[in-house]
Amino acid sequence: MSQTKLVSPEELARQDEYAALLHEYWIARRQEPPRAFVHTYGCQGNEADSERLRGLLARCGFGFCNSAEEADLALFNTCAVREHAEDRVFGNVGRLKGLRQTRGLRIALCGCMVQQAHVAEKLRRSFPFVDLVFGTHALHRLPELLYQMYAGGRRVFEIADTPGEIAEGLPLRRDSAFKAWLPIMYGCDNFCSYCVVPLVRGRERSRAPEVLLEEARGLVAAGYKEITLLGQNVNSYRSGDYDFPRLLRELDAIEGDFWLRFMTSHPKDCSPALLETMAAGRHIARHLHLPVQCGSDRVLAAMNRGYTQAQYLALAALAREYMPDLRMTSDIIVGFPGETYEEFRETLTLVDAVGYASLFTFLYSPREGTRAAAMPDPVPHAEKVRWFQELTALQEAKAAAGCAALPGKILRLLCETPGKRQALAGRSEGSQMVEFDGPTELIGQFVHVRVTKARGWLLDGERILQESPCPQGMGAIKHTP
Ligand code: SF4
Incomplete structure (x- = not known):
């Protein structure tokens, strides 16, 4: 892991000056502060970045709205993980061309997708109505870039591939009042052969533990009920004497x-020390998202994943030894270049053996600049789609069987949203969604629910009054007496 370099206080003060200049700009033009629409594609890391982008926009005087049609500035925070996501961005941006011409909507793009030189070049040449493009390393410079765009009256492109720095102390506008993202590290050193993340997010760098502990204490004091630590490779966190288990232990305290x-x-990077920390934790959810990607040793080696099927299965078994009630989820790529059907069947064997609560499954998507993109890929797309369906059918059957055992059991849920079938929906420690009836004031609160019905992986329940066994972490599922 490379040395973490912080953006200097002088640079952050310079950005504050640009934010002040933008306020003066709106006043000089006798203009109402403009309204921004921020749209996020991709992972939770991007959502966390968008909370900082909104914070910076608010500092520059922007208000917010829920659609590009109402906005003065549309900002798209993009994702580069799959080709499909890139196509959607180009399509959505293309549709705004008319608004750019009729009422001067400003269009900005940032994030992983535009950090790729070939994408930035395409935007420069073929999307002349896009006003501002900036990469992952320039997020904290948003006030300066906006000032150049508005006061300078020109298109601004900033995608320099600088070694990533960490900007602490940026303003934040969180999306939720009870669930918080807490990025603890950025970038990745792993270079999985299919993945573009190390190319667009840079090398691994971790935030200082004292900063993270202070932020987490502030979140808990403010009433947040769930804190999700984020990183492209979160369990390789390291800062001074702190590794990930130590950071987790101190947050848990x-x-x-x-x-x-x-x-x-x-x-x-999933060590026995991490599993032990999870098992002993008071607040650490008994849920482990551990991407396996594939079950074939040959394909895992071609992916540069650094483990075999047997090693992964041993790790899953060890995790369940520490935490018999642990729920595991995973990511799987179907149709990696050169993968055969026999190799794909090893993925089915692994999925059957582990018994995941849910899976995020993806058809392989070639990414420019990665090693896998240059590998021969003879299997037709339609064949890969058949494999994908086979995997989905297996997982759905396994997940449904797991859910069928739940009626009668009591789960502690964090009530998150209105439900589709019942008034409310909440998520358990193990990430099971359950719908139940109750007043909307419960959103953002912990509740206990007895599961009444399982239809496939859809769970219904009824709220019961039960004293919280807090601090929790002693297992989400409790049998009814
Ligand atoms: S671990 Fe591999 S898949 Fe994950 S972000 Fe790093 S390079 Fe990409």
Whole structure:
């Protein structure tokens, strides 16, 4: 892991000056402060970045709205993980061309997708109505870039591939009042052969533990009920004497009623010390998202994942030894270049053996600049789609069988949203969604629900009054007496 370099206080003060200049700009033009629409694609890391982008926009005087049609500035925070996501961005941006011409909507793009030189070049040449493009390393410079765009009256492109720095102390506008993202590290050193993240997010760098502990204490004091630690490779966190288990232990020691989650973990960094920390935790959710990607040793080696099927299965078994009630989820790529059907069947074997609560499954998507993109890929797309369906059918059957055992059991849920079938929906420590009836004031609160019905993986329940066994972490599922 490279040395973490912080953006200097002088640079952050310079950005504050640009924010002040923008306020003066609106006043000089006798203009109402403009309204921004921020749209986020991709992972939770991007959502966390968008909370900082909104914070910076607010500092520059922007208000917010829920659609590009109402906005003066549309900002798209993009994702580069799959080709499909890139196509959607180009399509959505293309549709705004008319608004740019008729009422001067400003259009900006940032994030992983535009950090790629070929994408920035395409935007420069073929999307002349896009006003501002900036990459992942320039997020904290948004006030300066906006000032150049508005006061300078020109298109601005800033995608320099600088070694990533960390900007602490940026203003934040969180999306939720009870669930918080807490990025603990950025970038990735793993270079999985299919993945573009190390190319667009830079090398791994971790935030200082004292900053993270202070931020987490502030969140708990403010009433947040769930804190999710984020990193492209979260369990390789390292800062001075702190590794990930130590950071997790100290976060877990904070007093309060809250859950701690983390993602995304790499199997090679999932140590017994981490499992032991999870098992002993008071607040750490008994949920482990541990992407396996594939079950074939040959394909895993071609992916540069650094483990075999046997090693992964041993790790899953060890995790369940520490935490028999642990719920595991995973990511799987179907149709990696050169993968055969026999190799794909090893993925089915692994999925059957682990018994995941849910899976995020993807058809392989070639990414320019990665090693896998240059590998021969003879299997037709339609064949890969058939494999994908086979995997989905297996997982759905396994998940449904797991859910069928739940009626009668009591789960502690964090009530998150209105439900589709019942008034409310909440998520358990193990990330099971259950719908139940109750007043909307319960959103953002912990509740206990007895599961009444399972239809496939859809769960219904009824709220019961039960004293919280907080601090929790002793297992989400409790049998009814
Ligand atoms: S661990 Fe691999 S898949 Fe995950 S972000 Fe790093 S390079 Fe990409």
